[in-house]
Each structure stands twice: as C-alpha cells, then as structure tokens.
Amino acid sequence: MSGMERGMEIPAESPSVDAVRRCANPDCEKAVSPARGPRAKYCSRTCTNRAAARSHRSRARGRRAWAPPCPHSCERPGCDRLVDGERLRRRAKFCSSECERMAHSRPAPVHACARVGCGVAVPVERARHGGRYCSDQCARLARRERSTAHSKRSRALARQRSAARRDRALASRLEALSADATARIKQLEAGTAAIAREKAELEEIALGHEAAARDLAGWLWQLACAYGDQIVAHERVRMILTHYLPEIRGHGA
Known part of the structure; x- marks a missing residue:
C-alpha cells in the first residue's frame, strides 16, 4: 500500500458519519x-x-400561583347581576350579551323639534330613526316653510340679477355717452382754437386795411391841399376823410 493510500485511511477509533x-x-x-x-x-x-x-416549568418557578377569577358585578350602569360561569372564564365584563349590547349601543339623542316656533321634544322612536320633527304635521309645515323661503330667495335673486343687468346696461350707455361727449368737446375745442386763429388773422387784416385807408385819406388830403377842393367835393370822399383824419373836421366845415 502506497503512502497516499495510507494517508486516506480512516482511523479505527474515529467515529463514522452514521455514528449512533x-x-x-x-x-x-x-x-x-x-x-x-x-x-x-x-x-x-x-x-x-x-x-x-x-x-x-423550570422558567415558571417562582411565579405567582394561578388563582381562579372571582365573580364581579356587571359593568353596565343600572345592572346589579354578577358575571360568572362561562362568561367569567372568558373574562367578560358584562353579565350577558344583552347587557353588552345595551352598554355599547348609542342612546337616541333627545332634542326639540327642528321647526321654528315648535318646542315639543322629538319622540324617542322618531329620534332613533333620525327624525328631526315631533310629528308628520310639523314636518309638512317645515317643508312648506322651506319651500316658501326658497321661493322668496329665488325671486330676490332674480330681482338682483335683473337690477345688475340694468346697471350694467346703464353703465355701458353712460360710458358710450361719456366717450361721445369727450369726442365732441375735443371737436369744439379744436373749432374754438381754429376760430380764434381766424379771428386773429382777421384782426390783423382789419388793422392793415385801416392803416391803408388812413394812408389813403392822408394822400387824398394832400392832393386836395395841392390841387384844390374839387377832388374832395364828393360827399362819400369827405366822409372817409373826416373819419380817418379827425384833424380836418373843423377845417372842412
């Protein structure tokens, strides 16, 4: 047997894989x-x-010894019975399922009738089913009052909307009239300015004509002085001369 084979041998004293x-x-x-x-x-x-x-058991040593539960009173207010038997073993708080249901049930609220002016309390049966009124008559009256109030609000809202439409139309009309008046005022101002310019020009022209007429009257008077009074014998010429030459009025007379 070679050395490699001797190295792979399992010693007799070593345990096998399937050892007991x-x-x-x-x-x-x-x-x-x-x-x-x-x-x-x-x-x-x-x-x-x-x-x-x-x-x-070894871990539980030293713990408090178990004691059976003692009967106790039902936790529902107004119930004097004891919780015992099977419900006690289940650690129940109430003596019966009826007491448990009554304890967890929500009592019906007691309130007055919801109709304005009626102070009668709502019966328990009607309150349990969500009723808000003490009787069917109160419910009908309340519905009628709500319908009347709704009609009034609808009519008031319609009037408000109509008034709002009229106000909008009037505001639009006033805005249009204001714009038209502004345009007309601008046109009048432009016309007034044009008239003022024309008037100034006419005044300048009139002043020029008056100066020319005064010069003409002076020339005529000089001619009359030089060539005799025959040139001023005409009545219209004398009137023009006396108008533009006031200094010759006494002389002509």
Missing part, C-alpha cells in the same frame, strides 16, 4: 435516528415536547 447518538432527554435511553438530521437532539417528537415542558 443518544437522546438528550434524561428519561430516555433511545438513540437518535440519522433520519431526523444531523442537528436533532431528541429521538422523537414526544421527547422534544417533554423537554420543552420541563424547560417551561
């Missing part, structure tokens, strides 16, 4: 089957449960 293991339960002498896996400590589920129970 003893159950970890002190009360059991059986061996652990290889079929339970390499990490199994117990031979069966029974030994596992017994070991777990023993461990639990």
